[in-house]
Amino acid sequence: MLVVVALLAFLVPPPGPVTIDVAGVGGSGCPAGTTNVAMSPDNEAFTVTYSDFLVQGNGSEAKRSCTIALRINHAAGYTYGIAATDYRGFAHLTGKARGVVRNDYWFPGFPTRHSSRTYQAPMSDNWQVTDMPSGVAHGPCKDRKPLTVETELKLTGKGSGSFMTMDSTDSSVSTTFRLSWKRCAE
Template sequence: MLNALATVILAFASVVPPPGPVTIEVLSLKGDGCAAGSAAVAMSLDNEAFTVTYSDFIVQAHSSEVRKTCEISVRVNHPDDYTYGIAQTDYRGFAHIGAGSRGIAKGHYFFPGMPTRHSSHTIPGPVSDNWQVTDQLPPQDVLHGPCRQRKPLSINAELRVVGKSATTFMTMDSTDSSVSSTFRLSWRKC
């Protein structure tokens, strides 16, 4: 009975976001998929997720393989007695991929000095439509940042198109025409 109660308390502590405002800021931005000033971050009002929005992240190929990347370093400003990890990432976009071609969306995120979380999704052609993929970790596999330290979170996104079709392109744009990824947070008290 005591072990079950401890499990419930631990699970509750890992899902409750901190009270009050949590802010997020871009520390650095680089890559051929996101020129200076072409990416922004925003924290949700409930402190449960943040969105990275790109204004010009598109990859296009003409019977070849082309890739573009965007590396963003962000700082989440939260109360000292909390830490967070990435529990789920949602990627949405549009792909125009001919027969014999494919698009690939990759994501990597990590805190410096800690393990990296990798994801990769392939979209085979032919397709000319919106796409959406979700990476979700079981709660016990979420890697939280260190307590009482505000290490930056590094987010690396890659779009790649490979193929034989004359014109293939892929973006990470959402239904509101912004190019974005949403990172859902898992909070834990220190």
């Protein structure tokens, strides 16, 4: 029982408000003014919302990507890592087309976490991916570094009229990053 209590205290978000600032945005999947980032009220996740993240193949390979650098502001004595990521979108894949959703995230000087999911034609439906890394890479405790998130949508193979979006039928165009908080050693 003591181990469970200690583990829960270890994973509890820091006290006080947690805010998030966008340090930079770039890429063909997120032109200026087409992304928004928000922290959840419980400080356990943040959401990146896209309003123009679309890749169209027109019978050939195509890709779009978005790279966002984020600063998460929180009480001293804590650090965080990405525990899981939820992506949603829509894919219309014809012929021999394949759609790939790829995500990388990292703190400068720390290992990069990769995930990807491939969808095959024929497909014309919503897609959803939950990425849960085998281990959480927490950021540094003392020298806070920005978290960089890079997301890519890619079409390969032949399939005229194929496209893929970070989108869904209910217009919820977003990716949710669930955080794993850790108390730093004193």
